[in-house]
Amino acid sequence: MRLEEVMDEFRAVGALREGHFVLSSGLHSPVFLQKNLVFAHPERCERLCRALADKVRAEVGEVDIVVSPAMGGVIPGYETARQLGVAALYVERADGAFVLRRGFQLEPGQRVLMVEDIVTTGLSSRECIEAIRAAGGNVIAAACVVDRSNGEVDIGVPLVALARMKVPAYPADSLPPELAALPVEDPGSRRLKA
Template sequence: MDRDEVLDVFREAGALLEGHFLLSSGLHSAMYLQCARVLMDPKRAERLCRALAAKVRAATGEPIDMVVSPAMGGVIVGYEMGRQLGVPAIFTERVEGEFTLRRGFEIPEGARILMAEDIVTTGLSSRECIDVIRRYGGNVVVASCLIDRSNGKADVGVPLVSLAGLEIPAYEEDNLPPELKTLPAIKPGSRGLK
């Protein structure tokens, strides 16, 4: 799938939103990609993740033993990436503000891990998830996401494979463009829903 095909899938799902959004990173944006709307349809999720899994295979050239994703946004993508790659998929979740493994999840020592996300903006959640994977003995060989909002600028500490990269400006609250200053900010993500 090329970038335009991926964006068409988001548009068809009503998941490419315009307005004034407060992202989980704390930054503001005039565009929001609501992955949950795309991934609620198993056929769309399968199509997107099959294409992403092919890109991951081509980029790594080595087998993946397990997929680990950050909750909440990465859970469905991580599961479907595990299904596409034929490996187990688990997720980290926040406990008192920090990612950790729960639910009896374990990472075998030295396991080759794909860290799978839905959207990467600054890379913070990805880096936090990767830190947990390493703390539990995993070897993160590659990270992936459906959409890289940084268009290659976010550094997650390992190679990042995305299905589509976009250059979507994001702003600090004290540096909003005039068109965003006049609109109320909506926080549509999984942390702090309005």
């Protein structure tokens, strides 16, 4: 799948948004990919994750299990695992750190693929990989639907991205004037209050 085909899936459901957004990383960007609007449609999610699974097979080979970070990675992780014919687990935060819970376990020697939705700075990917390793997992690679860094981010393992694009992102104290002039939206989930 080419970048434009991936973006067409986002455009078709109004998930490719422009304005002034605070990303989960805390950075500000003129572009936001509202991936949950895409993942809400099983046929779109299946197309994207089938293409991602094909790319993983071609670049990494077979994997034994998929692990994703909750919440954003759960749906693409599950569907990519389904396309790969393997189980899908997820880590979630407990006391501020990702851990495997709910009876999930990794077996020694399993080839683990960490699957994310969107990668910008790679923070949640690195935290997820750290949790997988702490649980005894052997992370051979990571995969994501969209890499917003266009391959610049280093998460410590090879990153297979269905689509790569360079989307500008800025610290709050370094906004370009045209972005600073727009009202701020915070559509992510990391800062939601319980």
